[in-house]
Every structure is written in structure tokens, then in C-alpha cells.
Amino acid sequence: xxxxxxxxxxxxxxxxxxxxxxxxxxxxxxxxxxxxxxxxxxxxxxxxxxxxxxxxxxxxxxxxxxxxxxxxxxxxxxxxxxxxxxxxxxxxxxxxxxxxxxxxxxxxxxxxxxxxxxxxxxxxxxxxxxxxxxxxxxxxxxxxxxxxxxxxxxxxxxxxxxxxxxxxxxxxxxxxxxxxxxxxxxxxxxxxxxxxxxxxxxxxxxxxxxxxxxxxxxxxxxxxxxxxxxxxxxxxxxxxxxxxxxxxxxxxxxxxxxxxxxxxxxxxxxxxxxxxxxxxxxxxxxxxxxxxxxxxxxxxxxxxxxxxxxxxxxxxxxxxxxxxxxxxxxxxxxxxxxxxxxxxxxxxxxxxxxxxxxxxxxxxxxxxxxxxxxxxxxxxxxxxxxxxxxxxxxxxxxxxxxxxxxxxxxxxxxxxxx
Amino acid sequence: xxxxxxxxxxxxxxxxxxxxxxxxxxxxxxxxxxxxxxxxxxxxxxxxxxxxxxxxxxxxxxxxxxxxxxxxxxxxxxxxxxxxxxxxxxxxxxxxxxxxxxxxxxxxxxxxxxxxxxxxxxxxxxxxxxxxxxxxxxxxxxxxxxxxxxxxxxxxxxxxxxxxxxxxxxxxxxxxxxxxxxxxxxxxxxxxxxxxxxxxxxxxxxxxxxxxxxxxxxxxxxxxxxxxxxxxxxxxxxxxxxxxxxxxxxxxxxxxxxxxxxxxxxxxxxxxxxxxxxxxxxxxxxxxxxxxxxxxxxxxxxxxxxxxxxxxxxxx
Numbered sequence: 001x002x003x004x005x006x007x008x009x010x011x012x013x014x015x016x017x018x019x020x021x022x023x024x025x026x027x028x029x030x031x032x033x034x035x036x037x038x039x040x041x042x043x044x045x046x047x048x049x050x051x052x053x054x055x056x057x058x059x060x061x062x063x064x065x066x067x068x069x070x071x072x073x074x075x076x077x078x079x080x081x082x083x084x085x086x087x088x089x090x091x092x093x094x095x096x097x098x099x100x101x102x103x104x105x106x107x108x109x110x111x112x113x114x115x116x117x118x119x120x121x122x123x124x125x126x127x128x129x130x131x132x133x134x135x136x137x138x139x140x141x142x143x144x145x146x147x148x149x150x151x152x153x154x155x156x157x158x159x160x161x162x163x164x165x166x167x168x169x170x171x172x173x174x175x176x177x178x179x180x181x182x183x184x185x186x187x188x189x190x191x192x193x194x195x196x197x198x199x200x201x202x203x204x205x206x207x208x209x210x211x212x213x214x215x216x217x218x219x220x221x222x223x224x225x226x227x228x229x230x231x232x233x234x235x236x237x238x239x240x241x242x243x244x245x246x247x248x249x250x251x252x253x254x255x256x257x258x259x260x261x262x263x264x265x266x267x268x269x270x271x272x273x274x275x276x277x278x279x280x281x282x283x284x285x286x287x288x289x290x291x292x293x294x295x296x297x298x299x300x301x302x303x304x305x306x307x308x309x310x311x312x313x314x315x316x317x318x319x320x321x322x323x324x325x326x327x328x329x330x331x332x333x334x335x336x337x338x339x340x341x342x343x344x345x346x347x348x349x350x351x352x353x354x355x356x357x358x359x360x361x362x363x364x365x366x367x368x369x370x371x372x373x374x375x376x377x378x379x380x381x382x383x384x385x386x387x388x389x390x391x392x393x394x395x396x397x398x399x400x401x402x403x404x405x406x407x408x409x410x411x412x413x414x415x416x417x418x
Numbered sequence: 419x420x421x422x423x424x425x426x427x428x429x430x431x432x433x434x435x436x437x438x439x440x441x442x443x444x445x446x447x448x449x450x451x452x453x454x455x456x457x458x459x460x461x462x463x464x465x466x467x468x469x470x471x472x473x474x475x476x477x478x479x480x481x482x483x484x485x486x487x488x489x490x491x492x493x494x495x496x497x498x499x500x501x502x503x504x505x506x507x508x509x510x511x512x513x514x515x516x517x518x519x520x521x522x523x524x525x526x527x528x529x530x531x532x533x534x535x536x537x538x539x540x541x542x543x544x545x546x547x548x549x550x551x552x553x554x555x556x557x558x559x560x561x562x563x564x565x566x567x568x569x570x571x572x573x574x575x576x577x578x579x580x581x582x583x584x585x586x587x588x589x590x591x592x593x594x595x596x597x598x599x600x601x602x603x604x605x606x607x608x609x610x611x612x613x614x615x616x617x618x619x620x621x622x623x624x625x626x627x628x629x630x631x632x633x634x635x636x637x638x639x640x641x642x643x644x645x646x647x648x649x650x651x652x653x654x655x656x657x658x659x660x661x662x663x664x665x666x667x668x669x670x671x672x673x674x675x676x677x678x679x680x681x682x683x684x685x686x687x688x689x690x691x692x693x694x695x696x697x698x699x700x701x702x703x704x705x706x707x708x709x710x711x712x713x714x715x716x717x718x719x720x721x722x723x724x725x726x727x728x729x730x731x732x733x734x
Contacts, residue, residue, distance in 0.1 A: 052628050076634025083629060089494055090624050090679035100622050104634030108615055111682075156633070 001064045003028050003190040004049065004160055009058030011041070011048050018044045020214045022058070026160070031183065031191040033201040033222075036211030037235055042194040045211070046164050049192065050081050062160070076104035080153035082166040085146060088137045094148050095133045098124055101155025120155050127151035127181060143174035150181060161185070163193035167200075179204050202226055202250045210234055226250045240308045255308075256286070268410070269293065269337035271354050275301035276343040279371060283403050285309045289410075292333040295326045295354055322353040330357055339410060340366045344375035347385045355388055366397040369406050423683035426676060430690035434476065437694050441472045441701035471595045474603050474658055475700040475712075476693035478592075479665055481606035481655040483692025485648040486666025487673075487685055488613050491620040492644055493555065496674075496727070499666035500533075500652040503559030506663075507566040508536020508649075509656030510588060514573050517580050517587065526602050526657035533653030536562060537645055590662035590713025592700050603658045609651035610689060616644055617681035624679065662713045664720020665692050671727065 002025040011019040019041045026032045034042045047053035049060060051067060060067040062078055070078070080101070088097070101123065102116045124130040127150040132140055137148065146166060153161055163182070167175040175197075182191055183204055195201035201208055202222040210218040210225050212234040218225045231239045231252065238255040268284055270277050270293040277293065278301060284291050294314030296303040306313040314329040316322060334340060340358060347355065358366060368377070379385045393399075400406050445468055453460040486499040493503075500506050512532025516525040540562050544555040574584055619640050622630045627637050655662070669692040670684065677687045696712070703710045 047628075050632055052631050072631070072636045073634040076632060079632075081629075081632040083626075083632075086626050086629060088625055090674070092621075092679055096621070096680060100625075100633055103618060103622055106618070152633075 002026065002061070003063060004192065005059075005061040005064075006045075006049070007059040007061065009048060009060065010056040011044055011053060012056055017214055019048070019055075022216055024209055024216060024219055026190050026192055027206075028190055029187045030206040031186045031193065031204055033205035033208045034192065034194045034211065035198060035201050035208055035225075036217070040211040040234075041214050042211055043164055046081075046162050046192070046194055050079055050162055051075060073104040076156060078158055079160045079162060080156040080158035082146075082149050082153050082161065082163045084165050085142055085169050086149070088145075091136050091138060093133070094124070094129060094135055094137060094140065094151075095120065097137055097148055098129075098133075098151045098155050101152040104156065119157065120151075123151040123154035126154055126185070128177075143170050143177070146170060146174070146178060147181070150178065154185070158189060161189050161191045163191065165194050165196050168196045175200060198226060198231075198252050199244075202252070203244070203247060223250050226252060242304075242308075255282070266290065266339075266410070267292070267337050268339045268341055269333045270341045270343065271358075272296070272302045272341075272343040273300055273345045273351055276345040276371065276375065277302045277341075278305040280341065280343070280369060280403060280406060281305050281309060281311060283407070284410075285311060287407065292337065294333065295322050295330050295351075321350055327353060327357060330354065331360075334358075334361055334364065337364065340364050341406070342366065342368050344368065344370040344377050346378040346380060348380035352381055352385060352388075355385065355392075358392060359388070362395055366392055366395075367406065367409055368397060368399045370399065370401045371403075373401060423677040423680070423687070427683065427686050427690065430687060430694070434690050434694050434697070437697045437701075438472050438476060441475075441697050442468045444701045444705045466596070470597045470600045471592045471700065471704075472697055473600050474595045475592050475696045477600070477603040477606050478655045478659045478662065479669075479692040479694070479696025480689040481603075481610060481651040481692075482662065482666040482696075483669040483688040484610040484613055484685060485651045485655075486692075487670035487681070487688045488616075488620065488644050488648050489666075490670050491624045491681060492641060492648075494624055494626075495556070496671055497667070497724075498556070499664075500648060501563075501661075501663055501666065503555060504536045504540050504562040504566060505533045505649050505652045506656050506661055507563040507570075508539075509533035509653045510661050511536075511566050511570050511573075512653075513587065513657055513660070514570055514584050517584055518573050518577050521580075522583075526654070529657030530650070530653035533649045533656060534646070536566060537649035541642070541645060586711060587660045588713075589711030590660035590716075591703075591709070591711035592659055593704070593709050593711075595658070599658050603654060606651050606654050609647050609654070610685075612647045613644060613651070614682075614685050616640060617685055620644075620681045621679070624681075660711070660713060662696070662716055664716050664724065665696055668720055668723050669695060 005025040007023055009019065009022050010017070022045060034045060036042050044053055048055050062070070098120050099112060099116070102112060102120065106112055106116065121130065124133060127147045129144060129147045129151050132144060132148070137145060140148070167178050170178070179200060182193070185191070205222060207220060208222050208225040209216060210230060217234050218230050226241060228239060228241050231237065231241070240253040240255055242251050242253070243249070244251040267290045270281060270284070270291060272293060273296060281291060281293060281302065282305065292312045293302065293306050296306070296313055296315050297318060297320070298315050299318050303313060303315055312333070314326050314333060316326055334357065340361070342355065377389070398409065400409050442464065445463070447463060454464065482500065489498045489500060489503065490496050509529040509532050512528035512530070513525045516522055516528040540555065540558045543558040543562070544551065546554065574581055577584055619635050622633050622635050623637065623640065630637050670688045673684055673687040673691050677683045699715050700712050703712050703715050
């Protein structure tokens with residue numbers, strides 16, 4: 001017996017289909033997130049579940065009971081909805097609004113009992129609005145008002161809580177505060193929530209339902225649903241999907257693609273490490289350059305960036321020096337490159353070979369790139385690198401600072417060549 | 419709930435009783451307390467004319483205020499009242515038909531029927547897929563009121579001898595009230611009590627209809643019942659006293675500022691204030707003018723208030 005089960009429902013507004021053949025269920029006590037692009041039908045799906053919107057066909061079952069067989073009050077005792085910030089036209093107090101959650105329990109000829117007051121107090125306590133009880137809903141902030149609506153929903157003592165982007169209008173600290181409250185409630189209550197923010201959804205939800213063009217595109221654990229391929233297919237956008245460094249949940253970041261420009265048909269090789277090259281790998285890739293990089297250790301942040309961008313990279317296993325095979329790979333990259341870029345990174349015995357190889361390419365333009373004035377090439381080789389640097393600069397290697405200057409330099413090289 | 423609300427309601431009850439007593443004592447033919455025991459005529463004026471008149475004014479004021487309060491919450495619009503959605507135009511047309519064709523008999527029944535028919539015509543015109551959007555409801559109300567007033571004008575144009583009677587009645591007043599009119603007006607209290615049972619639903623409906631559904635309110639049925647009850651109360655008020663405007667608009671608005679938006683307190687407060695207002699309006703017009711229709715006075719004070727309300731809302 002599932003707390004809520006949606007079986008093959010269609011919904012349309014007039015002639016316009018909004019949802020088609022939607023089937024899913026929520027397990028008891030879980031947080032189920034509904035995600036998808038604007039217009040994919042997320043909110044409508046939630047409205048069908050609260051019976052505000054009629055469906056064309058299909059079935060919705062609550063604890064194995066047909067949704068349509070429930071009276072209005074019975075439904076409100078089982079399912080509570082936290083809407084997106086609603087405007088409250090009249091000047092009610094916070095307690096008035098929370099007490100409205102008891103409406104489905106109070107008969108027409110009765111008034112609220114001590115128990116109703118107790119439940120209200122408890123709900124306000126859980127939603128952290130007890131201190132606002134006597135204030136007008138017009139005097140409190142948007143985040144507080146949203147918590148008041150949560151308290152009102154809790155006063156309904158529901159089995160199922162539906163949230164319609166309940167935190168979308170709030171700043172991030174209030175979003176997290178409210179979602180933490182919701183997560184503490186899950187377990188006793190089954191939560192189904194529409195999310196706009198994929199990262200919040202990935203962190204707070206046990207399972208996700210991804211909608212695309214009126215239909216369910218994917219469903220399952222956040223890690224299964226929020227894959228790079230699914231996001232590309234549904235949102236039409238390249239996203240990096242990484243585990244969040246602290247929570248291990250999937251974390252998505254947009255790959256901000258530039259229009260291919262200066263870099264068309266140009267090849268660059270980037271010698272980098274320790275995260276000093278990630279910004280320009282992305283920038284150059286986005287600008288249309290054919291980018292290679294290495295030699296890098298596979299634990300290096302720059303290696304991860306290269307893999308996310310799909311760039312060819314010469315790599316070594318963890319805690320390993322540079323092997324002759326890797327050096328051969330590096331030479332192959334350098335042979336094809338129009339320009340070689342060296343980022344400002346610490347140089348030690350482990351990566352000195354990357355630079356020594358450059359001495360064998362006296363005719364290739366070499367650019368030393370520093371992200372900003374704080375970036376330095378610390379020498380941990382006891383002076384060996386310093387001599388090498390002087391040598392390269394004597395042959396015409398340049399220093400540039402900042403990505404803009406680098407791009408300007410590269411386009412100048414390009415026109416020199418043409 | 420504001421803690422002061424019950425005190426304010428108690429105060430209003432006292433004020434109403436005092437107002438009614440004073441209104442009975444006031445009048446163009448000065449009656450001294452002593453003359454009641456010596457003059458049958460004085461007693462007759464008091465008991466047969468002033469007492470029923472004051473009671474009817476209180477009942478009509480109460481009814482208009484309650485119907486106005488219900489409609490403002492129902493449409494989430496503090497500008498709404500029974501006149502705006504065509505209820506009283508329907509009542510006025512019904513009563514005029516009675517005057518023109520039946521020399522005034524059945525005026526009450528026809529006014530009541532007219533109010534109901536007008537309200538539900540507007541309701542069905544405004545209905546879209548089982549729902550009644552507020553915008554279409556208000557616009558259909560305005561459109562129907564225009565049509566009804568054209569029909570009313572036509573009736574007046576063809577009325578001949580009864581034109582004066584129609585005119586006077588339309589302006590609204592209590593000059594002809596007898597005890598049987600009070601009996602007709604009593605059901606206003608029943609309708610008002612019925613509306614009061616929905617006070618909590620209206621508190622919730624005042625938020626937002628979708629939200630009200632989430633809280634277990636059967637929105638469409640509640641709207642139908644409240645529209646019917648409001649039409650019932652308004653129809654009776656119009657039948658008894660003609661068209662008296664703005665009581666239904668102003669009273670709920672002022673009382674909301676004083677007792678707050680909780681309808682469990684707002685309804686009694688508005689009902690009492692509406693009654694007090696109309697008792698005094700009637701007492702003043704009959705004492706200081708030669709029984710000018712009281713509707714002229716309420717409109718004179720009500721319309722500027724309406725404009726003020728409109729302006730302050732436009733600024734907000």
C-alpha cells in the first residue's frame with residue numbers, strides 16, 4: 001500500500017495537453033522531488049495530486065483509496081499543500097493563518113478546542129514561527145511567511161505534504177532553513193515537492209522524478225536521474241555532474257559555453273596542475289580551440305576538468321613520476337600545438353620534466369599564464385627551474401596575466417601566422 | 419483574533435439599543451414622555467409608526483451590511499457589494515413590476531425573486547468550466563445591472579400615474595413602514611445567521627480559492643450557497659426599503675479596520691454597525707427634512723467614501 005500512487009494520468013487545459021501517461025508512486029516517509037524544465041508540467045502534476053486540477057483519465061490512489069472518493073474535508077486531513085508565496089489580502093495574524101489548517105477538523109457548528117490550539121502551537125514550534133504568533137502576516141518577511149504556510153500545512157496533520165516550489169522565491173539561507181525543516185518531518189510524513197533548483201533536489205530528495213515534455217523522462221535515486229546525458233536531453237544544456245565534496249550527493253554546474261570564436265582550427269597545449277589550468281581549459285575549449293593538456297596526475301583537479309570537458313590529456317596514475325611513455329605522449333601533443341601555455345603552478349621534481357621538454361621546441365610560441373598577480377611559479381627544485389625559465393624567456397616566451405590578455409595574445413599569434 | 423473584538427461587539431450592541439430608543443423618541447411631531455400616558459394619538463404615532471420604522475431600518479441596515487461583508491470576502495474585493503453584482507437591480511426591477519402591474523401587491527415576493535434571478539443569471543453567465551472567476555463575475559454583474567436598469571427605465575417611461583411612486587420607492591426609504599413590513603424583514607436575521615455559519619470558510623476563501631480547496635473548503639458549493647443567501651437577504655431589504663446604497667460597502671470596510679478580518683467577529687460587528695448607521699440616517703432625514711428618501715443621504719456620504727477607497731487602493 002503506497003501513500004500516494006499515480007496511475008497513467010493525463011491532464012489537459014482545454015485542448016492543450018499538459019501531462020501524458022504519468023505513472024509513479026511515493027514510498028511512505030520519503031521525499032520525492034519533481035524536477036524538469038519550465039512548462040514540463042511539474043506544478044500541474046502537483047495540482048492533480050491535490051485535486052485542484054481535474055485529470056482526463058487515469059487514477060490517483062491515496063493509501064489504496066481512490067482520490068475522487070474522498071470528500072473535501074477528508075482530503076484536506078490527508079494531503080496538505082504548501083504553495084509558492086501567496087499574497088494574503090486581509091490582515092490576519094500568524095496564529096489565524098495556522099489555525100486555518102485545523103478547518104477540516106472543526107465542524108460547522110463547532111469552534112476550535114484546546115486540542116486544536118495545542119496542535120497549532122506544536123506546528124508553529126516545528127516550523128519555527130512560534131515567536132511570530134501574534135504578528136500580522138503583513139509584518140513578517142517572505143521566508144517567515146513561507147514557514148507560516150508550512151506550519152499551517154502541519155496543523156492539518158497530513159499524511160502527505162505537497163510543496164510547489166515552496167522555497168523558490170527565497171534566498172539560499174532561507175531555502176536551506178525551510179528544507180531542513182521539511183527533511184526533519186519526512187519519515188512521519190511523505191513529501192512530494194516540485195523543485196526548481198536541481199542541487200537542492202539532489203541533496204534533499206530520496207528519489208527524483210524528471211519530467212520532459214509532459215511525460216516522465218526518468219525516475220529513481222538522484223544519482224541515477226541527474227546524469228549528464230539526462231540533463232542534456234531534458235534541459236538542452238551541458239552540465240557538469242560531480243559528487244558534492246561534502247555530501248557526496250550529485251551536484252550539477254552549468255558548463256557556460258561561449259560561441260566558438262578566436263580559436264577555430266587552432267591547437268593549444270596547456271601544461272598545468274593543481275587547479276591552476278581549470279579556468280583556461282574551460283575558456284579555451286569554449287572559445288573553440290582544440291585543447292590538449294598534460295602531463296597530469298589523475299588526482300589533479302585540472303585532470304578532472306579536462307575529463308569533464310572531454311579534452312585529451314596525458315596522465316599518470318596517482319603518486320607517480322613522469323614516465324618515458326607519458327613524455328612521448330606529451331611530445332606528440334606539443335608537435336601538433338600552435339601555442340604552448342604554461343600556467344603558474346608550483347614546480348618540483350615531479351613535474352619539472354613537463355618543462356624540460358619545452359626546451360626541445362625552440363620555435364613554438366610559449367606563454368606563461370598567471371590567473372592574477374598572486375599566482376606565482378614557486379620553485380621547489382633548488383634553482384634548476386629558475387635557470388630553465390630564464391632560458392625559455394630568452395627565446396621569446398611571454399608572461400601574460402589574466403584570461404583576457406591570454407585570449408588577446410593567442411588571437412595575435414593567430415593573425416601573425418596567417 | 420483581536421482580543422478587543424468581543425468588547426467592541428458588546429459596545430455596538432449597547433449603541434444599537436440606545437440608537438433605536440433615541441430614534442423612536444425623535445420625529446417631526448414632538449412627543450413628550452408624559453404625553454404617551456395622556457394622548458392616544460401620541461401612543462399611536464409611537465407604536466404604529468416610529469417603532470416598526472426603526473426596527474425595519476435596523477433590520478435592513480443589518481442585512482445589507484452582512485450581504486456586503488459576505489460578497490467582499492467571496493470576491494476578495496473590498497469594492498464588492500450586492501449592488502455591484504446586480505442583486506439589488508434585480509430586486510428593484512421585481513418591485514417595480516409589482517407597482518406597475520399589480521398596484522404594489524406582491525412587491526416583496528417579486529423583489530426577492532428578482533434579486534435571486536439576477537444573482538444566478540450573473541452566476542451562470544460568469545461560469546466557466548464549473549468555476550466562477552471573480553473578474554467575469556463582476557463584469558457580468560455590471561453588464562446585467564445595465565440591462566436591468568434599461569428595463570426599469572422602460573417600465574417607468576410607460577408607468578404613467580405610478581411613476582412618482584416608483585421614483586420615490588427607488589430612492590429608498592422607510593416612510594411607509596408598518597408592522598407587517600417588519601414581519602417581512604425578520605427573515606433577514608435567518609439569512610444572516612445562515613451566512614454566519616460560513617464565517618470560517620470565508621476567512622479561508624479570502625486568501626485564495628485554490629488554497630481554500632487545500633484546506634478542505636468546497637469552494638464552488640460555498641460560493642453558490644453564500645450567493646443565494648446574500649441574494650435572499652438583499653432581496654428582502656430591497657423589497658422593504660427600496661434601493662439604499664453604500665451601507666453594504668462602507669460598513670464592512672470600516673468594521674474590518676476596527677475588529678480585524680476574522681469573519682466570526684466581522685459579521686456581528688458589521689451587522690450591528692449597519693443597523694446603527696441606517697437607524698440614524700433614517701432618524702435624521704425624517705426629523706430634519708420632510709421625509710427625504712434615506713437613500714439620497716447614504717449615497718451622498720457613501721459615494722465620496724467609495725472614491726476615497728478607490729484612490730487609496732490605487733496608491734497602494
